[in-house]
Amino acid sequence: MTGLSRRGVLAAGAAAASWGALPVSRARAQAANTIKIGVLNDQSGLYRDLSGPGSTACVRQAVQELGDLGFTVEVLQADHQNKPDVGSTIARQWIDRDGVDVIMDVPTSSVALAVNQVVKEKNKIMLNSGAAASDLTGSACTPNTIHWTYDTYMLARGTGGAMVRAGGDTWFFITADYAFGHALERDTAEFVRSAGGRVLGQVRTPFPGTTDFSSFLVQAQASRAKVIGLANAGGDTINSIKQAAEFGITRRGVKLAGLLVFITDVHALGLQTAQGLVLTETFYWDLNDRTRALTTRVRPNMPNNAPPSMVQAGCYSAALHYLKTVKEMGVAAAKADGAATVARMKAMPTEDDAFGAGSIRADGRKIHPAYLFEVKKPDEGRGAWDYYKLLQTVPADEAFRPLAAGGCSLVRS
Incomplete structure (x- = not known):
């Protein structure tokens, strides 16, 4: 042994x-x-x-x-x-x-x-x-x-905050209907509102259990929000972004906020579809x-x-x-x-x-620090998995929720 x-x-x-x-x-x-x-x-x-x-x-x-x-x-x-x-x-x-x-x-x-x-x-x-x-x-x-x-606070602060600062002041959320999606929507909505933005609506998607996001995207588009916040992950995020591209949503000026996007998602989407996405991660291989x-x-x-x-x-x-x-x-x-x-x-x-x-x-x-990245255009990638360009580094002491703000019973007041 x-x-x-x-x-x-x-x-x-x-x-x-x-x-x-x-x-x-x-x-x-x-x-x-x-x-x-x-x-x-x-x-x-x-x-x-x-x-x-x-x-x-x-x-x-x-x-x-x-x-x-x-x-x-x-x-x-x-x-x-x-x-x-x-x-x-x-x-x-x-x-x-x-x-x-x-x-x-x-x-x-x-x-x-x-x-x-x-x-x-x-x-x-x-x-x-x-x-x-x-x-x-x-x-x-x-x-x-x-x-x-x-965590969801870090993602909301990084991606959500950046989108609002860039002019995306009205949001509609497509949210995975379980604890993660609810927390990510909640934390991002707080950043949007604190920056003077508005949340125009949200729709909850079954988890697990759906690969067709068309009806949810139609509802989001009908709200006329400037930003559609994808409070989901993995295969749900991939399918949402692919179907949004098929509907031409982003060509009409609506921004997609992939609130939790991993490099594996970008790889599955390809740079042609994923280019321009802004996302937050704490690790990137390159x-x-x-x-x-x-x-x-x-x-x-x-x-x-x-x-x-x-x-x-x-x-x-x-x-x-x-x-x-x-x-x-x-x-x-x-x-x-x-x-x-x-x-x-x-x-x-x-x-x-x-x-x-x-x-x-x-x-x-x-x-530890967090990083705001933008997905490269197809002609910017130098090879397999060369997908991100760094936009901003969020210092470790700013990346996560303040210690006193979380309500943890282990923290002495």
Whole structure:
């Protein structure tokens, strides 16, 4: 079993079968010196490309880079199917049956909020990279969760704020009907109104369950709003933008605000369709020498040889910091008390090739810069995945919601 450290994904059943062949005392000793990381995300649906197996590859990359930690690391993965009940059931089984210490990634905010409560109840850890709802560091904050990569406040401030400043002062939202979409619409609408703009209406789209956005786009167009805010993600965003292009909506002067657009979405759309989109991310593979170096290391193990999305890069960064913390405090202490491990993680500065230097606040919000990008025109791209040009850098201390404004019970007034 020691030879499995810093290697691939292990199915829980295979791990159990291996232990059965060992003397009980040896198996127990080995379990006591093993950290188990569960990567829980969408392996087959709308968010597979931006999360999925690529997130697991990035976690494995972090384990590999740390070398000999003095303890074994096992990485499991599972598909939550974007369903809160499925996600929370897997989380409980992982913790109770398989001894998982930390659950990572967890895109789809409704699933993340459900798993958030499970890890608090079990005193384990969730390092969330994939979900967006800022409630994870607000009303739903716990001492067991860190929200790592981005959130709806950051997206609203970056993309929403930029669109209003550019003259887009009337908005209509097409919103995915679950926690993430509601939070993104709410946070963006607050920025629009605070800047003097108006929200003319919104429509909620089934999640999951629709690929035809034509009727929703017609309603948005009929409102005569200058900006159609797409409070959705992944395949929903791709389909919305494609169908808006087919209807010629943007040719009539209406702006599309892709409030959560990933590089995988741009790749699926192509520059001809995506050109001119303004979006906010916290990681881009070609941003600087360090992001390019990380991409070079991890890319051979990524699906379709793609560079990491910001969610996948966040999994690398979070795993790296967590394992450094475990090494410092000791495996026994880390496994015994998830909240204490998170507290130690908050006390330690973060540093990695994905985001550079950073920190973790009392409310569990990981802090680093955000970047406003514009998608290049087809004749500006130099090759595959060369999609963004940088418009603005938002400093780390400005990118996320102020600590006192979130309503997190962990923050002292």
